[in-house]
Amino acid sequence: MPRYYEGKVEDRRPCSGLREDLGDCLLRSSCVLKDGKTPKQCAKEGHCKDFVIAFYECKRSLLDNTKRFKGRKGY
Helix, strand or coil: CCCCCCCCCCCCCCCHHHHHHHHHHHHCCHHHHCCCCCHHHHHHHCCCHHHHHHHHHHHHHCCCCCHHHHCCCCC
16 A cells, blocks of 8 residues: 655655655565565565556656656556
């Protein structure tokens, strides 16, 4: 579930909210906490898959010219 913080300085980079949520999800996963693996390894194994897909789609939408009219995903 995406989280939004009141009083936090807004990051103006595209997909920054999804990036932060993905990082939090990976750092709190049992893969990192119990197994001691890196977040990158856990993402490759399929942990937090919904956030990984959403972040990928957001970054992909930056390259798609049709999104200039429809708007970016995740922003």
